[in-house]
Amino acid sequence: MSIKSYRQAINETLFEEMRRDERVVIMGEDIAGGAGCAGEDDAWGGPLGVTAGLVGEFGRGRVLDTPLSEAGFIGAAAGAAISGMRPIAELMFVDFFGVCFDAIYNQAAKFRYMFGGGVSCPLVIRTTIGAGMRTAAQHSQSLYSLFTHVPGLKCVAPSSPYEAKGLLAQAIADDDPVIFFEHKLMYDMTEEVPDERYLIPFGEANIMRDGEHVTIVAISRMVHVALEAAEALAGEGVECEVIDPRSLSPLDADTIIESVEATGRLVIVDEDTPRCSLAADIAATVADEAFTALTAPIKRVNAPHCPVPFTGALEDLYIPNAAKVAAAVRAVMEAG
Amino acid sequence: MTTITALKMPKWGMAMTEGKIVDWLAEDGAQIEAGDEILEVETEKITNVLEAPASGVLRRRLADDGDVRPIGALLAVICDPQTPDEEIDRFVDQFTIEEEAEQDVSEAEPEFVEAGGKRLRVLRMGDGGEPVVLVHGFGGDLKNWLFNQPALAEGRQTVALDLPGHGESVKDVGAGTPDALAGDLLALLDALDLARVHVVGHSLGGMIGHALAHTAPDRVASLTLIGSRGLGTRVDLCYIDSFLAANRRKEMKPVLARLFADSGLVSRDMINEVLKFKRLDGVSAALEKLAAALRDEAGTPPPALPAMTQIIWGTDDQVAPISQLAGVDPAITVHRLDGVGHMAHMEAAGAVNRLIEGFVTGE
Numbered sequence: 001m002s003i004k005s006y007r008q009a010i011n012e013t014l015f016e017e018m019r020r021d022e023r024v025v026i027m028g029e030d031i032a033g034g035a036g037c038a039g040e041d042d043a044w045g046g047p048l049g050v051t052a053g054l055v056g057e058f059g060r061g062r063v064l065d066t067p068l069s070e071a072g073f074i075g076a077a078a079g080a081a082i083s084g085m086r087p088i089a090e091l092m093f094v095d096f097f098g099v100c101f102d103a104i105y106n107q108a109a110k111f112r113y114m115f116g117g118g119v120s121c122p123l124v125i126r127t128t129i130g131a132g133m134r135t136a137a138q139h140s141q142s143l144y145s146l147f148t149h150v151p152g153l154k155c156v157a158p159s160s161p162y163e164a165k166g167l168l169a170q171a172i173a174d175d176d177p178v179i180f181f182e183h184k185l186m187y188d189m190t191e192e193v194p195d196e197r198y199l200i201p202f203g204e205a206n207i208m209r210d211g212e213h214v215t216i217v218a219i220s221r222m223v224h225v226a227l228e229a230a231e232a233l234a235g236e237g238v239e240c241e242v243i244d245p246r247s248l249s250p251l252d253a254d255t256i257i258e259s260v261e262a263t264g265r266l267v268i269v270d271e272d273t274p275r276c277s278l279a280a281d282i283a284a285t286v287a288d289e290a291f292t293a294l295t296a297p298i299k300r301v302n303a304p305h306c307p308v309p310f311t312g313a314l315e316d317l318y319i320p321n322a323a324k325v326a327a328a329v330r331a332v333m334e335a336g
Numbered sequence: 337m338t339t340i341t342a343l344k345m346p347k348w349g350m351a352m353t354e355g356k357i358v359d360w361l362a363e364d365g366a367q368i369e370a371g372d373e374i375l376e377v378e379t380e381k382i383t384n385v386l387e388a389p390a391s392g393v394l395r396r397r398l399a400d401d402g403d404v405r406p407i408g409a410l411l412a413v414i415c416d417p418q419t420p421d422e423e424i425d426r427f428v429d430q431f432t433i434e435e436e437a438e439q440d441v442s443e444a445e446p447e448f449v450e451a452g453g454k455r456l457r458v459l460r461m462g463d464g465g466e467p468v469v470l471v472h473g474f475g476g477d478l479k480n481w482l483f484n485q486p487a488l489a490e491g492r493q494t495v496a497l498d499l500p501g502h503g504e505s506v507k508d509v510g511a512g513t514p515d516a517l518a519g520d521l522l523a524l525l526d527a528l529d530l531a532r533v534h535v536v537g538h539s540l541g542g543m544i545g546h547a548l549a550h551t552a553p554d555r556v557a558s559l560t561l562i563g564s565r566g567l568g569t570r571v572d573l574c575y576i577d578s579f580l581a582a583n584r585r586k587e588m589k590p591v592l593a594r595l596f597a598d599s600g601l602v603s604r605d606m607i608n609e610v611l612k613f614k615r616l617d618g619v620s621a622a623l624e625k626l627a628a629a630l631r632d633e634a635g636t637p638p639p640a641l642p643a644m645t646q647i648i649w650g651t652d653d654q655v656a657p658i659s660q661l662a663g664v665d666p667a668i669t670v671h672r673l674d675g676v677g678h679m680a681h682m683e684a685a686g687a688v689n690r691l692i693e694g695f696v697t698g699e
Contacts, residue, residue, distance in 0.1 A: 198615035204584050
């Protein structure tokens with residue numbers, strides 16, 4: 001057990017899994033380098049330093065610096081995955097998915113089905129989400145709902161270093177395509193993380209805080225925003241149960257529904273834009289399956305339906321924060 | 337001038353920084369004896385009962401149900417009925433949380449020791465005297481003694497360990513039998529230079545202590561067995577099998593609930609910590625090996641207990657039923673704790689601590 005950052009936890013898992021299984025290869029833009037590599041390579045290791053040092057141990061045969069073509073290397077990764085490899089492709093920002101989506105939603109997601117179970121596609125796509133980096137509208141989105149829409153893809157959004165390590169190991173061990181969403185603002189977050197390998201199963205939500213009045217479901221970094229709000233609300237006598245779904249596909253709806261059956265109130269915190277979002281999906285699921293348990297309308301706390309602003313003050317306003325979550329909780333408390 | 341005793345927020349376990357008052361069990365003005373249960377305190381990990389540190393009248397309660405207070409905070413004062421109110425006012429006004437005083441025992445950090453080629457995590461507290469070694473049960477770790485070790489460490493050196501395959505110790509359990517684990521315990525005593533110790537073992541830990549007392553009788557000054565399976569000829573493996581099978585929160589919760597008479601003591605954190613432990617590479621294999629060894633030994637009568645043995649058992653133990661006491665030598669002292677489950681040292685920490693304290697000091 002030692003203190004590790006989210007970035008270190010992911011980096012360590014990549015090292016571990018590549019050591020365990022030589023079929024695991026990584027590919028992406030600028031991912032080789034870092035950690036004492038020769039010459040200008042030393043500066044690299046991914047734009048955010050997550051893959052630093054891997055090329056030193058595993059060489060360029062397993063750490064593939066690709067050309068600047070997502071359509072090319074994501075497609076190649078999907079093909080490698082049905083040919084006996086276990087590739088981990090890095091899509092630098094999820095915002096770039098548009099140029100390579102065919103390989104993901106119409107190929108990787110459907111291979112097993114189209115070949116009648118004759119192949120599996122153990123592909124992992126690591127990608128980054130989240131606003132707050134002052135990187136404007138094309139590098140700041142949280143577009144996971146576009147992937148959860150697609151049958152055949154598993155989607156994971158780890159909310160801490162411990163979670164990132166165990167969920168990434170599970171993603172790599174999984175025989176289906178997994179999209180692994182890393183929040184850019186969490187790379188420097190630290191906590192105690194075991195040195196040993198461990199797997200966190202998909203489809204099991206994590207209850208982060210117990211509470212009897214309101215259920216808050218929060219995704220990725222929003223888990224911490226929700227916990228901050230819950231702490232403040234506890235001072236007002238309102239106890240919130242905070243649930244981190246961990247995997248968005250499969251979604252552990254049972255845990256959410258059981259909690260709502262106990263609290264009667266639901267607030268969903270999702271950094272994505274609101275229309276057709278995961279928050280909308282969770283709200284619909286609970287309305288379908290636990291409507292009579294609800295004593296108040298479900299509230300969603302999303303970003304507004306607009307591009308992420310570049311202006312700092314507006315970007316800060318755009319991201320859901322603890323005050324907005326607390327206001328939503330107070331509103332559902334007043335409603336019933 | 338009379339003595340005023342402060343009832344303070346305790347520190348249970350390394351991570352505790354504050355506690356919440358759940359329920360006062362004694363009214364203002366109540367006459368109380370040292371050891372009486374005064375109030376229930378809830379931490380992130382567990383709820384436990386705080387006992388009166390002295391006899392007297394509960395003159396003033398300084399926190400209400402639901403209040404959260406930091407460790408060391410003044411919760412109530414206990415003193416003579418004659419003590420004037422002004423004196424109590426002064427005591428309360430002048431009370432400050434003594435952080436340094438709390439540190440010597442409760443701030444102890446676990447460390448790693450190489451014992452017989454195995455890396456074991458141990459937590460040492462207290463100095464001098466004949467040491468007490470605390471051995472947890474199947475699936476547990478050294479934190480199981482969080483209510484016991486600080487109290488026992490006030491009078492002597494204490495060592496709690498993570499057995500091989502548990503906590504943060506090495507995952508290699510060797511043959512996985514209680515005898516093999518007793519060998520690891522002996523290696524730890526050598527590594528720590530402990531010539532002779534009082535062994536307190538819970539459940540599987542009791543079997544290991546028993547095995548050590550058999551193979552190295554000169555190293556074991558006394559043996560305290562808490563809810564320890566294997567005393568009779570029948571070992572109930574049902575708990576172990578369900579613990580091994582449970583890998584999700586919903587599966588693990590009812591399994592852990594069986595450890596306590598009051599299943600409400602099983603907190604979210606407790607379940608999470610057990611699941612985190614079970615997820616680690618090598619843990620399942622280690623636990624399976626221990627379970628297999630226990631299955632093989634089921635039905636084999638254990639050797640006779642040494643004379644310096646006391647047995648503590650909760651009457652409501654659902655994991656190792658108290659009926660297992662049937663075959664025990666009548667010369668051995670047995671303490672039955674009413675309404676207490678398998679984790680007697682957590683559920684009735686005060687009573688268990690007094691029994692251990694009394695036994696190891698020969699009182």
